[in-house]
Amino acid sequence: MEIELLIIPEWIITVNPENQVLRHHALAVNNSRIVGILPASEAEKHYRPRKIVALPQHALLPGLVNAHTHAAMALLKGLADDLPLMDWLQNHIWPAEARWADAEFVHDGTQLAIAEMLRSGTTCFNDMYFFPEATAQAVDEAGIRACIGLIVIDFPTAWGSGPEEYLQKGLALHDQLLEKPLLTTALAPHAPYTVSDEPLKQLLHLACEMDIPVHMHVHETAFEVQQAQEQNGARPLERLNQLGLLDKHFLAVHMTQLSEDEIALLAQKGTHVIHCPESNLKLASGFCPAAQLLTAGVNVALGTDGNASNNDLDMLGEIRTAALIAKAVAQDASVVPAMQALRMATINAAKALGLEQEIGSLEVGKAADMIAINLGTLESQPLYDPVSHLVYCTSRDQVTHVWVAGRMLLENRSLTTLDETALIAKARQWRKKIGETP
Numbered sequence: 001m002e003i004e005l006l007i008i009p010e011w012i013i014t015v016n017p018e019n020q021v022l023r024h025h026a027l028a029v030n031n032s033r034i035v036g037i038l039p040a041s042e043a044e045k046h047y048r049p050r051k052i053v054a055l056p057q058h059a060l061l062p063g064l065v066n067a068h069t070h071a072a073m074a075l076l077k078g079l080a081d082d083l084p085l086m087d088w089l090q091n092h093i094w095p096a097e098a099r100w101a102d103a104e105f106v107h108d109g110t111q112l113a114i115a116e117m118l119r120s121g122t123t124c125f126n127d128m129y130f131f132p133e134a135t136a137q138a139v140d141e142a143g144i145r146a147c148i149g150l151i152v153i154d155f156p157t158a159w160g161s162g163p164e165e166y167l168q169k170g171l172a173l174h175d176q177l178l179e180k181p182l183l184t185t186a187l188a189p190h191a192p193y194t195v196s197d198e199p200l201k202q203l204l205h206l207a208c209e210m211d212i213p214v215h216m217h218v219h220e221t222a223f224e225v226q227q228a229q230e231q232n233g234a235r236p237l238e239r240l241n242q243l244g245l246l247d248k249h250f251l252a253v254h255m256t257q258l259s260e261d262e263i264a265l266l267a268q269k270g271t272h273v274i275h276c277p278e279s280n281l282k283l284a285s286g287f288c289p290a291a292q293l294l295t296a297g298v299n300v301a302l303g304t305d306g307n308a309s310n311n312d313l314d315m316l317g318e319i320r321t322a323a324l325i326a327k328a329v330a331q332d333a334s335v336v337p338a339m340q341a342l343r344m345a346t347i348n349a350a351k352a353l354g355l356e357q358e359i360g361s362l363e364v365g366k367a368a369d370m371i372a373i374n375l376g377t378l379e380s381q382p383l384y385d386p387v388s389h390l391v392y393c394t395s396r397d398q399v400t401h402v403w404v405a406g407r408m409l410l411e412n413r414s415l416t417t418l419d420e421t422a423l424i425a426k427a428r429q430w431r432k433k434i435g436e437t438p
């Protein structure tokens with residue numbers, strides 16, 4: 001059989017249901033999909049590849065899926081540090097966004113973020129930001145995969161006058177993106193404290209009709225929960241449940257404040273939790289009980305959050321932090337072992353986005369979204385278990401190759417669809433403009 005591409009790494013970390021780790025196997029790609037995984041010694045008998053990529057000291061694994069970010073915020077990286085969430089948002093980030101966030105800012109910021117994501121092994125991200133059409137354009141140009149948030153927030157911004165206009169523009173964008181195989185959409189109400197009941201009811205109706213996810217910051221801090229109790233007499237999660245939002249379409253981002261009953265409710269409803277440990281640590285928001293959620297049967301996926309609260313988009317770093325912090329929070333070193341941490345950044349994230357038939361693991365029939373990581377470096381020796389090393393001692397600089405739908409977007413650490421020099425120059429221009437404005 002003639003095929004486009006044959007990759008021969010040292011290990012294939014499949015992240016399949018059996019968590020198989022294969023040594024000296026090859027992976028065959030044709031028409032953007034994985035068509036075979038077989039012992040390397042048999043590959044040349046079965047296939048006539050047009051291209052062979054030999055990676056003798058590398059692990060090949062599914063592309064990492066960042067289940068929550070605000071890509072365009074790459075241009076606000078380091079602008080406001082060492083602050084708690086509400087001070088950070090209300091006194092620094094929202095004023096900066098009101099001044100700068102237009103279509104050009106979003107396009108340029110998203111390009112910069114995509115470059116950082118590809119160079120750290122992310123092949124798909126779930127975004128929430130203003131001017132989502134500019135995000136979608138940058139995604140399409142770069143060839144990465146993304147779920148574009150159709151945002152809803154009660155107050156007017158440069159992108160729209162309020163919920164009605166946001167929804168109308170979001171639906172139009174959703175229709176435009178139907179022809180783009182690498183782009184999907186989710187409804188993205190910002191947070192319980194910025195979106196009132198009426199738009200939530202409306203978007204719930206739309207999400208059911210369109211069968212797309214709903215993606216929202218929920219229970220990020222104790223302050224959020226306490227304020228809601230004082231203002232509405234209910235915890236935000238209780239209010240969302242009363243409105244009917246909690247189901248398998250719902251992605252609750254952060255979730256640092258959870259009672260035992262709320263964990264049971266999330267499990268019963270099939271709601272996904274998106275855990276952003278580094279953003280939660282930096283803003284001192286609290287600790288998501290990831291291990292308890294996983295034990296209860298909740299699907300937990302990982303996200304970095306935006307560049308202004310993390311401050312990187314490094315999913316390998318996020319996996320490591322998630323594994324470490326889970327042990328400290330549970331006071332149990334056995335929770336969230338390496339493979340489970342890797343699953344949160346791959347198949348669990350794919351499941352949260354409704355894409356688990358397409359991406360999240362290396363299995364025949366799935367899209368060829370894959371990354372290669374060099375485990376031949378000094379820092380990776382000696383190597384007993386590649387999954388242990390990937391989670392506990394690999395840095396993003398070891399990501400050498402990235403493919404999305406079979407297309408190579410990173411080759412030996414060089415981006416193939418984005419111009420690194422031009423991106424640096426553009427980011428510096430923005431820094432000058434933003435940094436020099438009083």
Ligand SMILES: CSC[C@H]1O[C@@H](n2cnc3c(O)ncnc32)[C@H](O)[C@@H]1O
Pocket residue numbers: 070085089093094097128129130151152153190191217220279305306309
């Ligand atoms: C409606 S566009 C997204 C909106 O969310 C802001 N944002 C970024 N990070 C967080 C966070 O951790 N909690 C709440 N809101 C956040 C971003 O700046 C945009 O205004």
Ligand SMILES: [Zn+2]
Pocket residue numbers: 068069070217253305306
């Ligand atoms: Zn966020």
